[in-house]
Amino acid sequence: MKTGMKFISIILSILLIGSFAGMFQNGIEMSLKEFWNQFIHLIGAIANLRELTYEPLFGSTTVYPVFPAIFEYYGYSLFILVAGFGLALIGSLGLTYITFLLPYRLRKMFIKVTGILEAIPDLFIIVVFQIAIVSLYKETGLLIFEVVGGFERPIVLPLITYAVLPAILLYRIMLLTFEDELVTPYVELARGKGLSTRRILLKHVLRNALFTVVNHSRTIIVLMLSNLVMLEILFNLYGLTWFMVNNISVEIVVIGILMIFVPLFLIEACSRFFIQRITGKELAE
Amino acid sequence: MMGKALLKNVQFMLGSIFLFSVLAASILYTVFFQDHIPVADLTYGENGDVLARPPYSPLEHPPFGTDNVSQDLFFLLLVGAKYTLGIALLIAFARFALSFLLGVGLQLYAAPILKRVKPLLEGFFYFPAPLLAYLILSWVLMRDLFMDSEFSTTFTERVAFEVVILILIGVPITMTTIAREVEHLQEREFITSAKVLGGSRLHMLKKHLMPYLQPQLFLVFIRELILVLLLLAHLGILNVLFGGVAITEDMFGNSVFVSLSNEWSGLIGNNLKFIFTTYAWIPLVPIICFTVTILSLKMMVEGFQVATERASRKPRVVRKEKENQESYNKQINNRSFESLGG
Numbered sequence: 001m002k003t004g005m006k007f008i009s010i011i012l013s014i015l016l017i018g019s020f021a022g023m024f025q026n027g028i029e030m031s032l033k034e035f036w037n038q039f040i041h042l043i044g045a046i047a048n049l050r051e052l053t054y055e056p057l058f059g060s061t062t063v064y065p066v067f068p069a070i071f072e073y074y075g076y077s078l079f080i081l082v083a084g085f086g087l088a089l090i091g092s093l094g095l096t097y098i099t100f101l102l103p104y105r106l107r108k109m110f111i112k113v114t115g116i117l118e119a120i121p122d123l124f125i126i127v128v129f130q131i132a133i134v135s136l137y138k139e140t141g142l143l144i145f146e147v148v149g150g151f152e153r154p155i156v157l158p159l160i161t162y163a164v165l166p167a168i169l170l171y172r173i174m175l176l177t178f179e180d181e182l183v184t185p186y187v188e189l190a191r192g193k194g195l196s197t198r199r200i201l202l203k204h205v206l207r208n209a210l211f212t213v214v215n216h217s218r219t220i221i222v223l224m225l226s227n228l229v230m231l232e233i234l235f236n237l238y239g240l241t242w243f244m245v246n247n248i249s250v251e252i253v254v255i256g257i258l259m260i261f262v263p264l265f266l267i268e269a270c271s272r273f274f275i276q277r278i279t280g281k282e283l284a285e
Numbered sequence: 286m287m288g289k290a291l292l293k294n295v296q297f298m299l300g301s302i303f304l305f306s307v308l309a310a311s312i313l314y315t316v317f318f319q320d321h322i323p324v325a326d327l328t329y330g331e332n333g334d335v336l337a338r339p340p341y342s343p344l345e346h347p348p349f350g351t352d353n354v355s356q357d358l359f360f361l362l363l364v365g366a367k368y369t370l371g372i373a374l375l376i377a378f379a380r381f382a383l384s385f386l387l388g389v390g391l392q393l394y395a396a397p398i399l400k401r402v403k404p405l406l407e408g409f410f411y412f413p414a415p416l417l418a419y420l421i422l423s424w425v426l427m428r429d430l431f432m433d434s435e436f437s438t439t440f441t442e443r444v445a446f447e448v449v450i451l452i453l454i455g456v457p458i459t460m461t462t463i464a465r466e467v468e469h470l471q472e473r474e475f476i477t478s479a480k481v482l483g484g485s486r487l488h489m490l491k492k493h494l495m496p497y498l499q500p501q502l503f504l505v506f507i508r509e510l511i512l513v514l515l516l517l518a519h520l521g522i523l524n525v526l527f528g529g530v531a532i533t534e535d536m537f538g539n540s541v542f543v544s545l546s547n548e549w550s551g552l553i554g555n556n557l558k559f560i561f562t563t564y565a566w567i568p569l570v571p572i573i574c575f576t577v578t579i580l581s582l583k584m585m586v587e588g589f590q591v592a593t594e595r596a597s598r599k600p601r602v603v604r605k606e607k608e609n610q611e612s613y614n615k616q617i618n619n620r621s622f623e624s625l626g627g
Contacts, residue, residue: 009405010411013404013407024450027437120576120579121576228413229413230522
C-alpha cells in the first residue's frame, strides 16, 4: 500500500517536472496556466502513445512513430544499466575479498584512497578508456573492442567503462561495512570456533553486509543514470538516453524516464521486500 | 580548535590551496595581462621551410600544447578558470542558500507540509541532471538559433536564464538532504529538554541546532560545488555553451565555433570532435582540469570529515578534567610526603 502510493507520487512528480520543462520549449513562458496546459498535454501524449512521432534528422519533414522503434534503444540501455551494476557488484565483491586478505594498514589506506577516487568524473574515465584503446590500435593495429557505437551496439568496452565508477563506490561501501561487521560478537565467536577467515567472510559477513549495500544501492543507481547519458553520448551508443538527447522533446524525455523508472522501482521494491524477510531488519527509506 | 585541526590536515590544505591558487592566478592574469592569450607561430627551419605547424602537442609546446586555432592551451585554461569556478561557486552557493532556507524553514515551521511535498520531489532522483538541464535549456540556448539563425533573446537574458535553471534544478534534492539532517537532530534529547524549557524555534535553531549543523552545511556546500562542476562539464559535452558562441577560422580554414569566454565546459564541447584524432589532447586538457578541480574539492571534503572527527574526539572539557586530576594527584603526593615527614 505504502509502496503503491510512493510509486504513484513519483510518477506524478516526473510528470510535473516534465510540465515545468515544457514551459521553455518554444520561448520562455512562465505562468501557472501554461504549466497546467503542459501537464494536460503531457497526459494526453501518454494516453496516445501510438501517435507520438519523432524527426530522425533536425528540420526534416518525414516523421516516424516513436513506438515501437524506441524499444530497441530501451532494451539496450536497460541491459547496459543492469549488466553494468551487476559487473560492478561482482568486481567490487572480488576486490573486497582480496583486500581483506591484505594487512590492516593497507586496508586503511585503500579506504582513504577510494574516498577520493570515487569523485572522478565519469567523462574522464570514458575519455581515457577511448584514447587508450585508440592509441593501442594506432600502435599495433589491434582493435580489441569497438570504440564507437551506432546501430551495431557494442557491449564489452562500454560495459567495462561504465562499471568502473559504481565499482569504486560499492567497493568503498563494502570495505567500511565489512570493517564494522568484523568486530561484532558473532564474528568473534566464529573465530573462536576456529572457522577460517575465508569462510567467515564469504558465509557470514557477506550476508549481513549485503543489507547495507542494498540500502546504498539507490544512490548508486541515481549516479549510474546520469553517467548513462554521458556514456551513450561519448560512445555514440544507440540507447535510450542517446535517443532522448538527439530527439529532444518533453514527451519523449518524460516517457523515456518513466520507462527507466518503472523497472528500477520494481527491482528496488522486490529486493527490499526479500531482504526484510531474510534479515528481519527494517530498511531505511 | 576546529581551525587548527583543519590547518594540520594535509588533505584539506592541499585541496583548498590548489583551488585558491588557480582562482587567484586566473584573476591576477586578467588584472595584469588583460587576458592576453599567446598564439603559437609555425616553426621554421634554418632555410625558411616549415618544420612544424600547430596544433602543437603538449610535448612540443609545454605545458599543455595549443589548440586548433593555435592558441596556447595553458593560458586559455588559465583565463577560463575564473569563469568556470566563478559560475560554479555562484550556482552552488545560490543552491545551498535556497536549500538551507527552505529545508530548515519548512522542517522547523511546517514539517507536516514538507512531509506531503517530499514524495513529489522524488522524481528528481530519476531525472539525470544533465538530461533535465539539457531538456530545459536546449531551446533557449540552441534550437532558437537553428530555427532562423538568430536568437530571440539577448546574451544577458540567456546567461541569466541558464544560471537560474541550473540553480533551481539542484534545490529540491539538497533541500531534502538538509531537512533530513535537521529532522535527525530534532530527535536528540537536548532538543526535547530545550523545548520543555520553552525555547522558541528560532532560539533552538540558533543555540542548539546550528552548532551541530554547521560542519554538515560546509560539507553540503562543497558537495554541491562538485555536482555543479560535474554538471557544467556534462553540459559542455552536450554542447550547451555558457557565454554564447563566436566564429573563427582554424588552421585548416574551416570556420569553427569558439566559446566566447574560454570557459572550460565550452572548451570541452568545442573540441570534443578531436578526441579520436591525433590531437586528442585538445579536449583532454580541459577534462583533466575539471577532474583535478573536482578531486581537490573531494580532498577537502574527506579532510574536513577527518578533522571534525578529531576535533570532536578531544573536547576541551575532558582535557580540563584531566588537568584537575593531575593537580589533585600532585596534592596527594605532597600531602603524603608531609605526613610521612610529620
